[in-house]
Amino acid sequence: MLPTQKTFAIALGFAAVLSAGVASAQSASGEDLFKQQCAACHAIQKDAPQGMGPNLLGVVGRPAGAVAGFPHSKEFKTALKGKSWSPELLDKWLENPQKVAKGTYMMYQQPDAGVRSAIIEYLKNTK
Numbered sequence: 001m002l003p004t005q006k007t008f009a010i011a012l013g014f015a016a017v018l019s020a021g022v023a024s025a026q027s028a029s030g031e032d033l034f035k036q037q038c039a040a041c042h043a044i045q046k047d048a049p050q051g052m053g054p055n056l057l058g059v060v061g062r063p064a065g066a067v068a069g070f071p072h073s074k075e076f077k078t079a080l081k082g083k084s085w086s087p088e089l090l091d092k093w094l095e096n097p098q099k100v101a102k103g104t105y106m107m108y109q110q111p112d113a114g115v116r117s118a119i120i121e122y123l124k125n126t127k
């Protein structure tokens with residue numbers, strides 16, 4: 001094998017491992033993804049204590065910033081005043097909260113649209 005062919009074969013093997021990783025992320029349920037990616041900062045059970053972020057139970061369709069007792073940032077309140085969490089707005093939010101409300105306290109970004117939509121589907125079913 002020529003050195004360049006060898007490098008190519010290694011690169012191919014590596015790509016296979018990477019895409020297997022992506023496939024398993026896509027087959028994970030929205031609930032699993034929520035636990036992995038959101039639960040460290042957000043509770044989702046009724047009457048659970050606030051975490052770093054507000055409780056997200058029933059968030060889809062709710063006015064932004066409506067969770068009682070959570071001290072939202074000024075930036076959040078200004079940017080999201082009068083808006084509700086439609087699936088579309090949530091999708092933009094999870095892609096990059098800083099683009100929706102520059103300066104918000106939520107430090108998170110999710111570039112994968114499949115992961116975002118699985119999490120949003122899960123959130124729709126929590127009431």
Ligand code: HEC
Pocket residue numbers: 034037038039040041042052053054056059063064065066067071072073075076085090093094103104105106107108110119
């Ligand atoms: C590192 C901690 C952290 C992670 C991880 C995180 N968030 Fe947040 N989230 C926050 C904080 C803090 C706020 C409040 C933002 C503010 O007041 O500026 C927030 C706000 C929100 C809001 C606004 C709720 C309201 O009060 O109207 C939604 C919706 C949300 N997060 C969804 C999610 C989802 C879904 C995930 C997982 C994909 C996630 N967040 C991951 C910290 C986090």
